[in-house]
Amino acid sequence: MKQKKKTRRQNFFKGIMFLLPSIILFSLFLFYPMIKTFYLSFFLTDMAGTPTVFVGLDNYIQLYTSDIFRKSFISTFLFVLYIVPSSIIIALFLAVLANEKLKGVGLFRTMYSSTMGISVAAGSIFWMYLFNPSMGLLNEALGVIGIDSIGWLTDPDWALIAISLTTIWMNIGFTFLILLGGLQSIDQSLYENANIEGAGYFRKLFQITVPMLSPTLFFVLVVTIINAFQTFGQIDILTKGGPQYETNLIVYSIYREAFVNRQFGPASAQAVVLFVIILIMTAIQFKFAERKVHYQ
Structure with missing residues (x-):
């Protein structure tokens, strides 16, 4: 009995030693900033971020x-609503096409996944030229069909849509690759049996492909929603949160409050609120969406 306890204790300490580097890294770059943010949310701070006055829940x-902030909250959820379904549906459509055994399909796979190799800054500059009100390609295309030019980044009615289009384009490469990998892992014997039974293309798509792909779709859904709530780079480059705070999403509002206005207390409070929102959204997905997942 004593020998078993000694062996168990030794195994425990061995496990801790293996985990120690990860524990240290997580403590330095995740747990400490999280605790510090929660602590600062109850204070007013000076310009250097040092707590000065305890204000509680103020x-x-x-x-x-x-x-x-209410406008930022609404804009954030609208943004998530715009990009998450669109990114997944478009990427799934492209992945299904690229999964077909056609000559030259490798070229299309490279094209569809190419946005993964483009930085947020480069992609944003590219779209900035497309959105240019006077010489942008999008407005020139609209002019050809007789539609007036749109102030994509300056019109409050269009700015959030423009940012959403940019983000969808940036996200498609990653989502496409993950879904394509999921498609290629499906057992081909399922399709062979369906062909023997005379099943059509769409029947195989909805009764075999989508159920077998559901774990990958669930992963993509969770990751895409989290990334959507954390979108920052393209907003900073294209709109700076404007016009009229229409693209002032919560993440950008945190940045502006902390590093422009130097109000680290209110910025920390916003960060805590964003953390709670993401936590609740993720929990809801695991509670309800995972029920639809079919694990092989």
């Missing part, structure tokens, strides 16, 4: 009563 109450 920072959170101000968020609740702030029209700007």
